[in-house]
Amino acid sequence: MSTSVVERTWPERLRNNVSDVLTLVKRNLRRYERIPQLLVFSTIQPVMFLLLFNYVFGGAIGATTGTGNYIEFLLPGILMQVALFGSTATSVGLADDLSKGMVDRFRSLPIARSAVLAGRTGADLLRNTFVVLLMVAVGMVLGFRFQGGFAYGAGAMLLVLFFGYAFSWISATIGLTVHDPETVQVASFIWIFPLVFASGAFVPVATMPGWLQPFAEHQPVTVTVNAVRSMMLEGAPGDLGQALIWIAGILIVFISLAVWAYKRSA
């Protein structure tokens, strides 16, 4: 059987692109099917965070949050943490593919340059969806309720996932620039920790020192977690507009950077 070179029409190209991305998403998810422990342990960690924060710090922090119940304040923050920590999987996965020669194989195939990246970030989005739903379920066991109604609750979860997806592209750019999977893991936490902890995810920004507040107030995690909270608890969009601007900005910049880094990673 020989393949002849033909000009492809654009609907055909679109269909091929979609099928390529799905093939690669499936490939990336197989990993969790083959090593279920990976998913189990990577979900135990955020559950532990949720329990620790709620029962250990809840008493002390709860008083400053203005809500009667710390879990109401905490769960949106934990969801953000899950989305951000989850996005590091993107860089590790890509660095692994690079160092094992998988990327060279993909690059020699008749698929779009962006398909490998879309397949990777897409798989991580699905994994994040699973973890976010699980965390919401655990949160509800601990007393969390969607006081803003179902539609806003679902919208808030979508916002968290969308946020995590945008950060997957930052992570992809890092993975493609650093190459070595272990270094990538270490490098990721350098920028993720300050973003998660110097934010309104776990404590009100007003309790932080004055010099830190301007950063904490406006950085994407705080803006987004504020929107998530007001949607989940009050049924109002709150900072949603600002959060979407952050997410769109990150996507525009880092999709271009990631594709650029992918092209020169041969």
Place this chain on the structure above:
Amino acid sequence: MDAITAEGVSKRFGDVQALDDVSLSIPEGRIYALLGPNGAGKTTLIKIMTTLLRPDAGHVEVGGLDVVSRAAEVREIIGLAGQFAAVDDHLTGRENLEMVARLYHLSRRQAQHQVQQIIDRLDLTQAADRTGRTYSGGMRRRLDLGASFITAPRILFLDEPTTGLDPHGRAELWSVIRELTGGGTTLLLTTQNLEEAEELADRIAIIDRGKLIADGTAGELKDRVGGSVLEFRIAATDGRLQRAADVTADLFVKSPTVEAGINRICGSVESSTNALTEVVRRLDREQIPIADIRLRKPSLNEVFLTLTGNVAEER
């Protein structure tokens, strides 16, 4: 028609000139080996030909298509097995091949059919449904080779296909390569192994420090070095080896190698001289007994050392 042509290809990475004005052409259906030491530029050339890298200068056509301006079309007609066996540890052998088949846009049924055929031809039936992590080095190589051949591409590139394999695994892979390319596929493979080049290829190009320094069949390359190799062992054990070397020195093109341990002297001579009879005459005069003596063509190994050695001396 030529399946692959390269003209004046150059590529530089920082201070390193990876390829320097490389030109070659490979007729359709031929097996061509690119032979050179580590860091000679073999992988860079393969990466340019398979659209993974762009050349700084020069022009490459694969299947009549320019690899820069028509890269997407080139990727449809080639197969590549890179230096690392690209096997996903978490997928089974079959899933690995099916993924690649689907990415070549075969329908699900076509893909399954094609994959089964490849599995049978590669003799991987037993292991097909085990995950990649359980595969031995040789099996990973075979699977990787199968992936590059899934659509029976017209033009196949193999970058050091047997590196890291033991002699048995290497011989096994050679037969797989011969079997896959038997149907008229053009194959360009790189290797550091002379035996591999001689075993598989119709033609061999020797590359060193980014330059193509010789090109031809194994026989032509041997002729190019010129002359023959004369080697003899003396039966004397009383240290007359040096004496034997001294009296025959002028017969060799350059001073011969003297191996004291096995009493052997070996070096190249002009083909048309009567060096052999002259050695016998002179040693007889010195009353040094000869254990054995022969005149032979240089081995490819000697060709390689002579050619790459010369380049090194010019610097």
